[in-house]
Amino acid sequence: xxxxxxxxxxxxxxEGDNSIINCAYSNSASDYFIWYKQxxxxxxxxxxxxxxxxxxxxxxxxxxxLNKTVKHLSLQIAATQPGDSAVYFCAENNADSWxxxxxxxxxxxxxxx
Amino acid sequence: GAGVSQSPSNxxxxxxxxxxxxxDPISGHTALYWYRQSLGQGLEFLxxxxxxxxxxxxxxxxxxxxxxxxxxxxxxxxxxxxQQEDSAVYLCASSxxxxxxxxxxxxxxxxxxxx
Numbered sequence: 001x002x003x004x005x006x007x008x009x010x011x012x013x014x015e016g017d018n019s020i021i022n023c024a025y026s027n028s029a030s031d032y033f034i035w036y037k038q039x040x041x042x043x044x045x046x047x048x049x050x051x052x053x054x055x056x057x058x059x060x061x062x063x064x065x066l067n068k069t070v071k072h073l074s075l076q077i078a079a080t081q082p083g084d085s086a087v088y089f090c091a092e093n094n095a096d097s098w099x100x101x102x103x104x105x106x107x108x109x110x111x112x113x
Numbered sequence: 114g115a116g117v118s119q120s121p122s123n124x125x126x127x128x129x130x131x132x133x134x135x136x137d138p139i140s141g142h143t144a145l146y147w148y149r150q151s152l153g154q155g156l157e158f159l160x161x162x163x164x165x166x167x168x169x170x171x172x173x174x175x176x177x178x179x180x181x182x183x184x185x186x187x188x189x190x191x192x193x194x195x196q197q198e199d200s201a202v203y204l205c206a207s208s209x210x211x212x213x214x215x216x217x218x219x220x221x222x223x224x225x226x227x228x
Contacts, residue, residue, distance in 0.1 A: 032214050034216055034217075036219075041221070042221050043117070043204050043206075043219035043220050043221045043222050044156070044204070044219045045219070046216045046217075046218055046219075049214070049216050051214055089155060089156070091156075099144065099146060099161045099163070099169065099208075100158040100161070100169070100171075100172065101146075101148075101156070101158065101217060102158075103148075103155035103156040103157075104155050105153075105154060105155045106155055
């Protein structure tokens, strides 16, 4: 399954499949991006970040891709597990407003057995 | 290890009352941030503190909102004469430094409900 942009609220994915969560940003000056996972009743949990001088970064079961040409960011989760069910936010930052992370509305990921 | 700690976790109060929300950042983190999250929404920046520099208050929605950070550590967000639209989850974050490309780590927030 695939989620396009931050305005699509829910992504359903079967356990074991790969998930792709997309994020479109508008500020071409944004140079640092972070993906957060937020479970119900909890604060956002840092997953992975990427700087604008990179186009790909990998973590444990997660990969972030950055396409600056079209101002697009994606988070790929390999072998999605029930514990991956949460809301995922991308956040962007830039030197003009450093520290003021700009968040989208988030994507709800639901993992089905 | 200890993360960002916020208290109280929940606060219910009547319209017009003042409230104080507390944040203990991760030890050694010099930057501290406050955000607000309304139901089902993303996070809205409120204010940040970096070391001894003057805080950036540009995100505070009105003069009823203020924040302090004492001794470069604990921070308190105060909302005076609360209104129903102030109901939200108030999240605090800290980062190791303010100099670029440091992820912000969040606490679990204070859920504020104004009756």
